[in-house]
Amino acid sequence: MLNNASILGFNKNKIYLATLLGILSAPAFANETVNDPTESAPAENKGLEVIQVSAQKRVESIQDVPITISAFGEADIEKMGIQNANDLGLITPGLETNNATATQTTFNIRGITTNDMGIGLDAAVAVYIDGVYVGRRGTSNLNFNDVERVEVLKGPQGTLFGRNAAAGAIHIITKAPTDDDEGAIRFTIGSHNKRKVEVSANTQIDEEWSFRGSFNSNHRGGYLDIKDSHEQYGNQRDWSARAALLWNAAADLDVIFRADWNDTNQQARPAITLNTGFGNGDPFAPIEFDFEGKETREAGGISAEVNYYKDGLTFTSITAYRQFTRYNAMEDDGSAFERAYFESLLDEDQSQFSQEFRVSSEQGDFKWTAGTTFFYEDIDQDVVANFNTLSFDSLAAVQLGLDPRMVPNMPVGQGVAGAYMTLGPAQAQQAIALEIQRRMMSGMSFDDAQSSVGMELVGANINKLFGQHEERFYHAATTASIAAYFDGTYAVTEKMDVTLGLRYTYDDKNFKLFSEPQNSYIVPYQGADGNVVGEVPLAVAFQPEDAQQEESWDKWTPRFVVDYKWTDTFMTFISYAEGFKSGGFNGVGIAPPVKEETVVNTEVGIKSSWLDNRIRFNISAYDYQYKNLQQLELFGAPIPTYNLRNVDAEGEGFDIETIVQITPDLILTANYGKTIAEYTKWDFFEGETLSDSRVGEPISGMPENQGNLRLDYYFEGLNGQFNAHVSYAFTGDRTQGVEGPTLAIMPFEPGTVTGLNADNHIEGYSLVNARVSWQSDNHPIYAALFISNALDEKYLLQTGGQAMALGSPIATPGLPRMFGIEFGMEF
Structure with missing residues (x-):
């Protein structure tokens, strides 16, 4: 039983009981007029x-x-x-x-x-x-x-x-080609220099062939002020194209060829330091950086879908090839402070081929689908960490448990000796420690001995110290996956269906990783052997690695569902389903492969329509047990690296979705999601203790409460049809990043950062969006006004990051108020 559940009055027994009561009471509340046999059309119409x-x-x-x-x-x-x-x-x-x-x-x-x-x-x-x-x-x-x-x-x-x-x-x-000749063009102009063009067209080439194509070009300026600049950060630059060709080869055979392409070239995610010594510490103040982030992507694919109809069966084949390249260059410390400089680069190239064959039948009391799939992927990734060697002062302060806000007042190089004692080869660490010990034996205090050694190391490495320190890690992987599945639904009675499904999946993965030091430094001291150490390689973020790993995983995943239609518009169901995600590899160091993830989920639900389909109410309650959740975390010293562990978790909750047609012109939509999920088992890294366990804590990244309320009002005016749409969305508090890796002293006062609560969790937020559109009755023209985040809510998307190791946790603010106008026409 989950701890939070009892506190909030929710537990799985109560959730299931409430839903089952709805199931049992269904006949008493079902709308009888919907089932009147004199009705000439289904309620859905x-x-x-x-x-x-x-x-x-x-x-x-x-x-x-x-x-x-x-x-x-x-x-x-x-x-x-x-x-x-x-x-x-x-x-x-x-x-x-x-x-x-x-x-x-x-x-x-x-x-x-x-x-x-x-x-x-x-x-x-x-x-x-x-x-x-x-x-x-x-x-x-x-x-x-x-x-x-x-x-x-x-x-x-x-x-x-x-x-x-x-x-x-x-x-x-996506939209498939039809036998109509039609098209549309739309323009968007808005705040923050928003400019967007959308074009689509469909045409019937002849009786057998039809074509559909579309193009989308999107540009938007930045939304965050840059300190001492008239520019703003956080722009968007992308365009995409899509094409589909339908071939009606015969009365019982059709083929769809599809192709798509996307090109993105824009600034990377914003990062703002929360360290009040490195910057303002306010995630909504003008942004500062010494490196302008960038992200690019070229992605696309082609596919062919073949459907053949014979004797009540549909034979389908989907053959596809996709590929993408992406490049991310990110400012990780979120400041312009030289002694916290930290940037990361990621260069990735991927291609994949997939093939699915399936056959299905929708006739009679037994509807079923059976198929096989094959998937092959080839992907490689190059990760680069760049930081200024002066960042060792910040690194040392964090490692020594000092307040990172004091670093700007530290003499340059004071932390270098302490940092170097934990870096590089063992003989270098030992030589530095011995030199400090020698000076202490001559009467110097530890602080004075360390500081003097640090300044000498600065002098010995002066030509290296004020340059950039670069480290690289290369990864490559291939995956081959095959699967076979069957899923069938049998109508036991006119009202009750039973569904049984089963899939077998086999994954085989190869993984290669390689890293070697790109930099070195000089240690002018004698080691234990009496010899001066001299020049040694320096690796901080990525230790030297060279390995080739291979592993395979397989799993049977079943599905069992019973649904009962009490009336034509009231259905209840109960389901049992399992899921599987194969294991994998740690991308930043040699480690045993992590185990495969498995999940067992049970769920009950209601789907219903009322009052001639003017009210729709759906609810489901679920409970799951998750084994071997693959958790990526920053861990280690002196600079934490991302490492993988397996943990177990459990969750329960419910989803509610309802739509009410209050009048023919007024529609209200509301939904709510409750998720209570926590860790139930914790695997420990070497060096961790029981105090590091998060068993019983909420799973990071998921709010416990979510909700959305939407109102649509349709009315006539200006010789056309209007739609006024208003949306209110609420997202609850969630944990993420800033609480780990642990900093002995946070570089800000908890509870003072906008967007974080006193526990350093990301605060919940509410967003209001609105849109008024108009469609002409007499001409094929369209126009709309829109505004997002109408109340200009200040909220955070992310916190934490690798620069926590330098005492510089970062935050990324959400989008501010934005507005604009759309207009276009159909032809």
Whole structure:
């Protein structure tokens, strides 16, 4: 039982009881008029729009799918101004995004995510585009371009979506070619020099061929003031193109060829130091930096989807190739302070090939899908850490447990001896320690001996000390994965369906890592052997490594669901599902492979429509046990590096989604997500003690409470149709980064930083967005006014970072108020 659950009055027994009571009471409350046999049309055709989804590899009404799923159609995407998958976190209960960068994204579903920035692990949330897996962090968050709908599937999807869908899946479905000749163009102009152009066109070439293409160009200026500059930081620069060719080869055969491309070239995520000695310490003050971050990405792919229909069966083949390159250069210390200089560079190149064959039947009482998949990936990554050797003063202060805010007042080099005593080869460390000991024996105090040795080291290395220190780590990996699956739904009665699914997955991975020192320093002292040490290699962030590792993992993942339709518009379900994510490798040092992740999830839910589909109410409650969650953490000294450990966790919670058509012109949408997740087992790194355990603590990065309220009002005016849309989104407090690695003394006063609470957790925040659009009745023209973060809420996206080792935790603020106008036409 979770500790927080009892405090807040929630526990899994109460959650399940509440949901089961709803199930048992369903017949008493179901709307009888909906089931009147004299009705000439289904309820879904009368009130609210019902989105068709493909969560079970077949097209179904979202209300008929016994899976907790949030779906957004083209109209939702347009009226809410959704730009990419990152925007879904504000409006989807159980999904957390909060990504400050386009190319290093993390998606968190119900508390489960993968926070590894390297290539040794896969993501726990699978992202698909038109049935093709694109789960790598570098390319999983592309701008939406000509998208038909987006589906967010919550909970393990190990049977139908396979590997790396242990937490859930996000499926983006783009628009397919049709036999219509149509097109559209749209322009956006807004604050912060926002400029965007969107173009799409569809045409029927002949009776067999149709084509659809689209283009999207997006530019926006920065939003953070730069100290002593008229410029602003945090711009956007990207464009994307998409094309699809439909071939109706025969009455029973069609083929869709797809291609897409994205090019991103913009400033990297902002970083602002919280150390009041290195900078202002206010994450919303003008930003300072001595290195301007940058991120670039070129990503694209091609695919061919073949569908053949024969004797009630559908045979499908999806063949795809995708690739991307990305480059991230990030300011890590968030300041312009020379003695805290720290930047990191990441250069990554990936290609993948995938093939899926499946056959499905939707006839009679037994609907089923069976298939096989093959996936191969080749990826390499080069990681570079750059910092000024003067940063050793900051490093030493942190290692000695001193207040990092005192570093600006320290004499240059005072911390060098203490830092060097923990760096480089053992003989160098020993020689420095012996020299300090000799001077203490001659009557000097320890502080004076260390300071004098430090100044001599500064003098001996003066030509190196004021330059940049660079270290490199190279990784390369290949993954080959095969799987076979079956999922079938049998109608036991007219009202009750039973679904059974099973998948077998086998992953084989090869991993290579290599690093060697790029720098050296001089130790002019005698070692234990009586000889002067002289020049020695210096490695701080990455120790010398050269290794080739290989491992394989396999897993059977079942799914069992029972759903019961009490009426045509009231369904309840109970499900058991397992998920699997194969193990992986530590990207910054030789270590045994981490174990595979497994999750067991049980869930009950209600999906219902009322009053001729003018009210929709869905609720689900879940409980999961997670084994071997792969946790990336900063650990070690003198400069902590990212390391992997396996931990266990458990979680419980519920999601509620409801839509009410108050009048024919007024629609209210509300959702709420409750997630209580905590660690239940902790594997220790060498040197850790029981006091380092986080058992019983909340899982980092996921708020316990999320909510969203949306209002849409439709009215006529100016010879056209208006839609006024207002959205209110709330995200609760969450832990992240700033509490680890541990600093003996925080470089700011807890509770004084805007966006952090007294426990140094990221504070919850609320955002209000609004949009008013107008569509002409007489002409194919469109216009809209929009504003995001209307109340100009100040909130944080991220905190922590590698520069904690230098006493410089950073913060990344969220976007301020932005507004603009859209206009366009259809043809």
